[in-house]
Amino acid sequence: MTVADLIKLNALEAAERLQNGDFSAIDLVEAYLGQIRRHDPAIFAYLRVSEENARLEAEAIDAAPDRPPLGGLPTAVKDVLVTEGIVTTCASRMLENYRPIYTATCIRQMKRAGMITLGKTNMDEFAMGSSTENSAFGPTHNPWDLDRVPGGSSGGSAAAVAAREALWALGSDTGGSIRQPAAFCGVVGLKPTYGSVSRYGLVAFASSFDQVGPITRTVNDAALMLRHLVGKDPRDSTSIEHPEAIRVPEDRDLAGLRIGVIKELVREGIDAGVMAVFDKTVKKMATAGAEVVESSLPHAGYALPAYYILAPAEASANLARFDGVRYGLRAGGAAGITEMYENTRSLGFGDEVKRRIMLGTYALSSGYYDAYYGQSQKVRTLIVEDFQKAFDSADLLISPTAPTTAFRLGEKTGDPLTMYMSDICTIPVNLAGLPAISIPAGLSEGLPVGLQIIGPAFSENRLLAAARGAELAIGFDAAPPLGEGS
Amino acid sequence: MVSHDDVKYVARLARLKLADAELERYAEQLSGILDHINKIAELDLEEVKPTSHVISITNVFRKDAVRPSAPPAAALDNGPEIESGAFRVPPILDTEEQ
Numbered sequence: 001m002t003v004a005d006l007i008k009l010n011a012l013e014a015a016e017r018l019q020n021g022d023f024s025a026i027d028l029v030e031a032y033l034g035q036i037r038r039h040d041p042a043i044f045a046y047l048r049v050s051e052e053n054a055r056l057e058a059e060a061i062d063a064a065p066d067r068p069p070l071g072g073l074p075t076a077v078k079d080v081l082v083t084e085g086i087v088t089t090c091a092s093r094m095l096e097n098y099r100p101i102y103t104a105t106c107i108r109q110m111k112r113a114g115m116i117t118l119g120k121t122n123m124d125e126f127a128m129g130s131s132t133e134n135s136a137f138g139p140t141h142n143p144w145d146l147d148r149v150p151g152g153s154s155g156g157s158a159a160a161v162a163a164r165e166a167l168w169a170l171g172s173d174t175g176g177s178i179r180q181p182a183a184f185c186g187v188v189g190l191k192p193t194y195g196s197v198s199r200y201g202l203v204a205f206a207s208s209f210d211q212v213g214p215i216t217r218t219v220n221d222a223a224l225m226l227r228h229l230v231g232k233d234p235r236d237s238t239s240i241e242h243p244e245a246i247r248v249p250e251d252r253d254l255a256g257l258r259i260g261v262i263k264e265l266v267r268e269g270i271d272a273g274v275m276a277v278f279d280k281t282v283k284k285m286a287t288a289g290a291e292v293v294e295s296s297l298p299h300a301g302y303a304l305p306a307y308y309i310l311a312p313a314e315a316s317a318n319l320a321r322f323d324g325v326r327y328g329l330r331a332g333g334a335a336g337i338t339e340m341y342e343n344t345r346s347l348g349f350g351d352e353v354k355r356r357i358m359l360g361t362y363a364l365s366s367g368y369y370d371a372y373y374g375q376s377q378k379v380r381t382l383i384v385e386d387f388q389k390a391f392d393s394a395d396l397l398i399s400p401t402a403p404t405t406a407f408r409l410g411e412k413t414g415d416p417l418t419m420y421m422s423d424i425c426t427i428p429v430n431l432a433g434l435p436a437i438s439i440p441a442g443l444s445e446g447l448p449v450g451l452q453i454i455g456p457a458f459s460e461n462r463l464l465a466a467a468r469g470a471e472l473a474i475g476f477d478a479a480p481p482l483g484e485g486s
Numbered sequence: 487m488v489s490h491d492d493v494k495y496v497a498r499l500a501r502l503k504l505a506d507a508e509l510e511r512y513a514e515q516l517s518g519i520l521d522h523i524n525k526i527a528e529l530d531l532e533e534v535k536p537t538s539h540v541i542s543i544t545n546v547f548r549k550d551a552v553r554p555s556a557p558p559a560a561a562l563d564n565g566p567e568i569e570s571g572a573f574r575v576p577p578i579l580d581t582e583e584q
Contacts, residue, residue, distance in 0.1 A: 099564060194540055195543070240541065240543060299529075302526055302529065305526050316500060337576050358496050359516060376526065377536030379531070416515055416519060417522055433541055
């Protein structure tokens with residue numbers, strides 16, 4: 001098979017062909033390393049490519065008598081997941097030279113199943129952002145239009161999958177950080193139910209929201225990866241055993257499914273081009289047999305305000321660990337320890353991270369705690385209840401994944417609030433801890449638009465089956481206009 | 487409105503040292519963000535219970551057993567300044583507290 005043929009295969013196809021011995025793991029790894037060499041200088045999806053390591057892992061897989069289920073599948077890993085001995089930076093100066101002494105549980109599980117790590121991908125610093133422009137090492141460019149952002153914070157992972165620089169990738173989602181970049185890059189992104197994937201080794205941003213998940217080319221690939229991510233981990237006491245084994249869905253239509261369009265997350269505040277694709281998608285889903293109803297989340301408008309208290313509050317506590325003592329950066333020249341903390345943190349953190357630490361510290365400070373933090377926790381309850389009521393009359397809920405398509409680099413960096421609005425459709429889901437997937441729904445002016453499908457807690461199998469049905473009904477087959485490169 | 491002094495106070499709590507220009511910028515930006523957040527005040531939340539964790543789980547206990555942990559050399563390896571098997575830090579007792 002030629003390199004062009006190899007990189008066309010999705011993960012399920014590649015796994016089957018590897019199993020049949022049509023090609024070897026090292027062939028596949030070399031094909032992807034070639035893609036990275038050709039396209040990554042322009043895209044900058046990767047912070048670090050571990051060529052040598054990937055080749056060694058591939059050779060070991062090829063030499064083993066039995067091939068494990070994911071044996072030889074080249075994977076990109078967001079640089080927020082710690083990998084033993086491999087520098088893990090969270091795209092921050094603070095961790096520029098940090099070599100973890102352990103590996104995240106979800107990576108260990110994937111490795112046990114045979115995946116190969118191609119490298120670590122770019123992201124917004126500490127996963128805070130919606131465009132990957134907050135990386136201390138420079139922005140990632142969207143493969144569909146290099147002048148545009150890939151979304152964020154898992155922008156490097158989404159761009160790598162879209163540009164065929166990885167077969168699939170791992171991301172993390174706190175307020176939309178898997179789904180929004182997946183939408184901007186025309187790929188599939190799944191945020192699992194809170195608690196189904198261990199957070200051990202995921203550098204913490206907002207612990208009651210953070211969840212690791214797959215970024216892939218197809219819904220079936222997302223199911224395949226999720227199967228190896230889930231599980232209760234004694235090292236993460238908030239993780240729980242998924243009640244069902246994750247299945248790769250069978251191809252079928254949407255008959256018998258009641259799909260609710262969330263009325264608060266359509267029209268107002270959503271770009272006309274995105275709405276046009278969304279409306280067409282709803283029609284296709286109805287043609288494929290879905291019963292489409294109107295659903296309501298009456299408090300959706302309060303989700304963003306509550307999130308921007310709760311997540312920064314948790315972040316301000318989580319990021320207190322970066323103090324220049326045990327690992328990471330330390331600024332010199334301080335006379336006492338307090339000055340050392342201040343110098344280190346001021347030098348090591350970028351603007352957005354400082355802004356969120358300040359916002360969270362403010363919300364938790366004496367005199368404001370009840371008004372901000374306490375009230376936001378109550379809003380969270382209202383959002384949870386809104387979803388519960390909506391699921392009384394719909395099996396699954398849908399909305400656009402993001403209010404716009406990929407915006408231009410620099411377009412929103414001047415105004416934090418405008419940037420935050422990029423996550424209005426995804427944030428309510430994280431407040432309620434639900435599973436949700438973004439799949440490509442079509443193009444608006446040449447740029448991908450995502451469809452978000454949301455399910456009740458632990459309904460991943462139903463969600464994936466419906467997403468597969470929607471994927472078939474939509475028939476999205478566009479690809480980014482990648483040049484041949486050099 | 488978040489004032490210049492508020493930002494200075496919060497920065498101190500968060501152990502961040504901000505230049506004057508940064509203080510101005512953060513005061514303006516945080517005011518804008520909090521304006522939007524204040525939308526929450528429209529809601530009557532008197533009777534609503536707070537949610538801190540979305541999935542119902544109970545406390546997790548484990549046996550208080552001795553287990554191997556990272557070897558000291560590995561744990562110290564990432565330290566910016568190491569001396570005699572410990573992390574070295576600047577003086578922790580300020581004689582002149584700011």
